Amino acid sequence: MIPSDLLRYKIDYKNNKIFPILCSLDNKNTDYQISKKIIEIFDECYNKKYNKEILNYMIKLLEQSEKDYKLVRGLYSILEKKCVFNSVFVNEKNIDSQNFNIPKETIKELTPMSIRRMIFDESALNNIAITEDKRKEILKRVSDKLETNIETTIKLMWSDLEENTIINGYNSLEPLTLLSLYNLSLIQTLLFNCLKMDIRINSNKSIGSLWKEILREIKRLGLMYWLEIDPNGSNDIICTVEGALNIIKLTEKYGNSIAKLVPLILKANNWSIKADILRVTSSGNRTIYNFEITEQSHSDKISSNTIKKIEDESQPIDDENKNNTISYDSNIEKIFAKKFELFNTGWKIDREPEPLITKFRTAFISDFILTKHENKILVEIIGFWTREYLERKIQKISQIIENYDNDNFYLILIINSENLAMYETNQDYSFSNIKNRSNVLIISYKNENISFKEIIPFLKTIERKYIDKNFEKKIDKNNVLLSIEEIFKEFNKSVNTKISLEDLNETLKLSQEKLYTNFDLKEILENNFEFKSVVEKKLRLKELIMVKDTIFKETFIREICGGLKEYRKIKNLKDVCDFLSSKKISEKIHIDLLIFMGFKIDWNGLDYSESKISYIH
Template sequence: MLAAPLLRVRTTRNGSIVPLFCTRDEETGLAKRLIQEFEAAWKKRERKAELDDRIAEVESEYNRDFKLVRGLCALLERRCTFESATVSTATTISAATTNVTLVEPAAVRKALFEESSRRGFALTDMERKEIIDIVASRLHLSADAIASIMWSDLDDNLILEKFDAIDAKSLVGWYNLALVQTLLFNCTKLEFSVSGGLNWKRILRRVKRLGLMYYLQQEDHDKSRKRIVCSIEGPLSLFRLTDRYGTALARLLPSIVVLSKGSEWRINAWIMRRTMEGKRTLYEFNLSDSEAPSLLTDPFYYYYNNNNEGSKRGEELQLSPDYFDSAVEEKFARRFEAAAAAGWKLVREPDPLIVSDGRALIPDFMFEKYGKRVYLEIVGFWTPEYLERKLKKLADIIIGNYNAGQATDLFIALNKDLACSNAVLSSLSFHLIPKERLILYGSDAVPIKPVLDYLKSIDKETAEQSISNPNLKAELDRAKDVISIDEIVIENKESNCPSPLPPEVVMKIALRDHGDRYMEVAGTHLISKEKAGRLESLLACIIKFTDACAVLAQNEIPELCQAELVSKLGYDVVWQSMDPGSAVIVKKRNEKKESDAA
């Protein structure tokens, strides 16, 4: 993206606005000349002021359009690394040790000004030289070094240390793309369409990652087919945060026009600009794959070389699984994972949900278990109109029976801190969304309790249905006295039962079918009541808890079950100290044996 004053466009009488793309060989030659000037300045390690002089000379020769020269140079400067000059001073500590310290320009200026303040203003060249000599001696530098680095960190004095070379055609393609990005920074609305399901999925995920406000709808393309159009609110539709939002919108453009090469695509945008008279006027901007210039690239997203071989330079940046669109989403995901929600799988940005009218929605998160899915949509940026459309879409998804007769479980988290006005909440159609599905959050933290409570209710409901389901049978070896939960097989006689079942449900079904013979211990094992009776007799003559555990271990009772089994057999563990060897077991008073109750 370029600075607004460097934008080159023309407007038409019918209200259209068109960027002035670089399409001529002469402009490609200009790009090549500028690249050569940057490379020459880099090889000579010239100061930025000297580089600017080179550019000014080219600009004077190419007096047709100074904005083009400066725009190309602005992009080339992003591939440059400028650094201020520093010098090192060596201090001898001993015959074998020398301490080398880098002296920064700011430190030199500070020392000079402090010395000048002590001595008084230098009114003559002699007094100035004396101050420089004193500071040079103190910093172990020469007077010439002091004079040369004193202002070396100013912009004009920075040295070109590195230049990432680029070919002329890539620079022209980058410039053409930057023109469109700069133009869209002042749009009120953007609409685009692409062909191909994979393109849609990739672009919509990019839209979501950038946090842009969007909605999808189907439009008649021709008599034979319809096309999906994505509408995105422009930066000028917001009351605040317009710069950050505009930058996010500009970052989306390469995904549409560069990475969809070989596919059909179209962009329509409405651009707000001021006329020469200062009047704000709305223009329409249209661009498609058939109208776009042949050179349209972004070196940060898409590279190519003539042979399509060699180093791998060209493809969309791949985001790691740990990448999040915002700190809000990352914080929610981390807290949810830390809560250990009993086997619920957290999926980021699942497949789109299709609304009954043909539009689509990609929620931020999906929670999956038992084959059931619960979705969460987090809304950051929003305007009243955008949120109204979003709420209607979400209501359609939540309460509509359009997906094989099944409604979709979906929560919406709304950032109340980014409201466009204080009165907006009272004017929106919140009645379309069930109150329990709407989560208002602030301070960039979405509460996880409403979601966890709902997931737990599904766990409870599923457990109750499974336990009372006669088609689910627990199969186990009744000849064994100790059975791990992993050895229990649930026979499922109907296909619509959730699978796999969580361990706690498996255990309850096993007790339902085999509770006459077994008791449950620690939620992980079944122990026969007959064996429990024998173990109770063995514990009758034991005092120390460690001895009791040893007896249980000899009888194949797992370590994690031993403490609870002691309690179920009617004993309390009394701790004398932190040392397990001092703990004793005492028979419970006036209580029935828990083994009998089980």
């Protein structure tokens, strides 16, 4: 942020709008040249160890040559905050670069205050210096003790005054980066007198994580907020943040807090800000102006990539792949995510989705969301927290369920076993309201061990419900069965010995134009038992056999079975698998096919060559 008196803005009195005068991020305009010159001044002062007095003098010369005083001073104030100014005593390097003729051993023991004390002590011993000669005499005696000259002693004596400090720490910026920071600071400074701000964000990455970061900061800053769905039908979430409730007693306290949210908002790929800004005229009149800015309308002046780059550079990075990894609030969340992926359920898992709005217009952001087709399941993991926190959490979840209770809303609540026992004992309204719903699964975990024994069946139930509902609703079942029968008929006429369910599914889609895009025959067979029984009947009539996700001709199965029984080279399971592979049978169904044909496998570890096989029926 920059001082309020350096704010550059323009007012559209006709439309009652206010807007900061932002710099274009273009390396061919005047703003870029000014930014470059200021950076060069700082670089020179840092490298040559010029003090702040010289730095300010060089900036004043630049102000005189340029027309825009506020721009020069604004850019200067941003760079100044990124510098560390210290006395030349901070380290030996600075002393050497200033060419102070003083032994290093001596300088290590000194500070500007200690030198002043030496001079005052010497003055007290030799009476106060009331003449220039007496002054030089006292300074000479102190300089002799320091083994240096009078000029150096005077410099060191006042080296801790602000105008005498030098830049001890400084990371130079690119001109465009400085202009980006300046534009950000202008927006923040304009918001110092903000009464209310509406925020919208969108992101390619976890939108919930970004909302959670913003809402946490709002709470930390002590601001009031509420959420609502855009009434214009875009379904975007609008977060309204309030500043001072009374414009008569307005201070910059609330506006300053609101301004601190801007860098977080700019992290989003797509964002917009609307605010009410109070300005006081020279005559004392108070007027509220509208301020609006979006990423799309000002992408040439506000670069979210630049802001993010600046943030990344300002923080130490332990892992070079940090930006590509998902961060978790707790270890139990990480364990759940990794374990869920291992089950290969077909459900997509995402971290911290978009917020849901409670009936009191606050936000709830679940730890995960599972999605498949049109189904969405929120997953919330509740660890070991204080009783008060847990009660608030359960109450908020209860409000969400009341707000979003419909056929497509599901929730998995994973609670620490000790906390679950407490809920079961107390049985308050909020927990009972959650527990007694069929679309909510509540399980417990202990010692960071989450069981999926109940989770997988819960997912299967939702899939089955969805397929039953949409299979009847979206397609003509009789037409599909007729097409399947026709495909079986053509398959029997062909020289092919097998067909996968995946190929059958694609053939069905070509023959049935009205089939929805996500139509999945394998999934329907797994979840719709009535339809599966009809298909199996048609398979038997056509002398076809389905093993796992592959359909074989019955004659081919008999041929394979007979071949295995007569094949003399077969000594173990590895030989059998080699034989099946020679018949172009996929390795993933070898075991299922062998069991179907009546073979028994005597396993000896995981080594196929050590496992024996025999025919039992």
